[in-house]
Amino acid sequence: MLKINVKNETSRLRAVVLGTAVSNGPTPKLEEAYDPKSLLHIKAGTYPLEKDMVTEMEAVAKVFEKYDVKVYRPELIQDCNQIFARDIAFVIDDVFVKANILPDRENELEAIQYVIDQIDPKKVIRPPEEVHIEGGDVMLWNDYIFIGTYRGEDYSDYIVARTNKAGVDFITEQFPNKTVKSFDLNKSQTNPHDNALHLDCCFQPIGTNKAILHKEGFRDETEFEWLLDFFGKDNCFIISKEEMFNMNSNIFSISEDVIISEKNFTRLNGWLRNNGFTVEEVPYAEIAKQEGLLRCSTMPLLRD
Known part of the structure; x- marks a missing residue:
C-alpha cells in the first residue's frame, strides 16, 4: 500500500508525481490551445x-x-502533453481525488493508474460529472x-474557467x-496578463506563515484583502502583472524552508533568501x- 497524506503546501515532501515532457506531441494548432499564453507562443512561433x-x-x-523524495512519473502516452500532473488529481489529507478535467485529457489520468492502484481504494474518490475541479x-x-x-454567469463560455461552484460544494461536503x-x-481567453488559470497562478502559501499574492488575479478585491490579512501584509510578497504572467507564484515547496523556483525570478528569489528560505533554482522558462x-x-502524495 502506498501511504498518502497532504495537509498543507509546505510540510516536508516524501513522495510526489512529477509530470513528463517526453513525447509531448507537435506544436498545437491555434484552435487547440487550452489557454491564452500557449496561444500567444503558438502565434509568435516561440512555442516550447x-x-x-x-x-x-x-x-x-x-x-x-537531492532531497530524497520518492518520484513517480506518468506512463508514456505518445504525442500527449503530460507535463501538468497537478491538473489531473490531488490529495487532501489521506484521500486521493481524481479531477474532472477537460475530456480530451482523460488519458493523462490513466497514465498514473499504476500509482492509484497502490492506494487504498476506499480512499480514492471521483466527483460526479457536473463537478469541475482541478488541482491547481x-x-x-x-x-x-x-x-x-x-x-461569472458565463462560466461555460470559458475554457480557462476550470473549477465551478459545484466543485467548491463537493470539497466542502x-x-x-x-x-x-x-x-x-479573473479569466481571459485572449490575454494571458489578465488570466488567472488556477488559484496557484495568483497565490501560494510558503513557509509556515507567508504567501505570494497577485492582487489583479482576484475578481473581488475583498477576497485578496482577506488573504493579505490572514497572512499579514509583512509576510506577503506581492507580484506584479509581469511576474504573474511569468508564473512567479507557481513555485514549489519541498519543505517549510526549501523552495524550488525558476532561476529568472530574481526579485522573488532574493526576497525568499532574505526571509531564510533555501532556494533551489531550476530553468523552467520554456x-x-x-x-x-x-x-x-x-x-x-505524501508530506510529513
Whole structure:
C-alpha cells in the first residue's frame, strides 16, 4: 500500500508525481490551445520544444533526488502533453481525488493508474460529472482548503474557467472538518496578463506563515484583502502583472524552508533568501510558456 497524506503546501515532501515532457506531441494548432499564453507562443512561433522541456523537468527530478523524495512519473502516452500532473488529481489529507478535467485529457489520468492502484481504494474518490475541479485551484493550508473558482454567469463560455461552484460544494461536503474558502478569479481567453488559470497562478502559501499574492488575479478585491490579512501584509510578497504572467507564484515547496523556483525570478528569489528560505533554482522558462510552472507539474502524495 502506498501511504498518502497532504495537509498543507509546505510540510516536508516524501513522495510526489512529477509530470513528463517526453513525447509531448507537435506544436498545437491555434484552435487547440487550452489557454491564452500557449496561444500567444503558438502565434509568435516561440512555442516550447520538447527537448528543452525535458531538460527543464529533469532538473527538477534532480532536486527531488537531492532531497530524497520518492518520484513517480506518468506512463508514456505518445504525442500527449503530460507535463501538468497537478491538473489531473490531488490529495487532501489521506484521500486521493481524481479531477474532472477537460475530456480530451482523460488519458493523462490513466497514465498514473499504476500509482492509484497502490492506494487504498476506499480512499480514492471521483466527483460526479457536473463537478469541475482541478488541482491547481485547490490549496491546502492545515484547517483550511482554499479553492479558486469562477462565479461569472458565463462560466461555460470559458475554457480557462476550470473549477465551478459545484466543485467548491463537493470539497466542502467531502471534508466537513475543514474550512473551505473559495476565491473568484479573473479569466481571459485572449490575454494571458489578465488570466488567472488556477488559484496557484495568483497565490501560494510558503513557509509556515507567508504567501505570494497577485492582487489583479482576484475578481473581488475583498477576497485578496482577506488573504493579505490572514497572512499579514509583512509576510506577503506581492507580484506584479509581469511576474504573474511569468508564473512567479507557481513555485514549489519541498519543505517549510526549501523552495524550488525558476532561476529568472530574481526579485522573488532574493526576497525568499532574505526571509531564510533555501532556494533551489531550476530553468523552467520554456514550460512556463504553457501557463504552468513548478506547482502545476507536481502532485504531492505524501508530506510529513
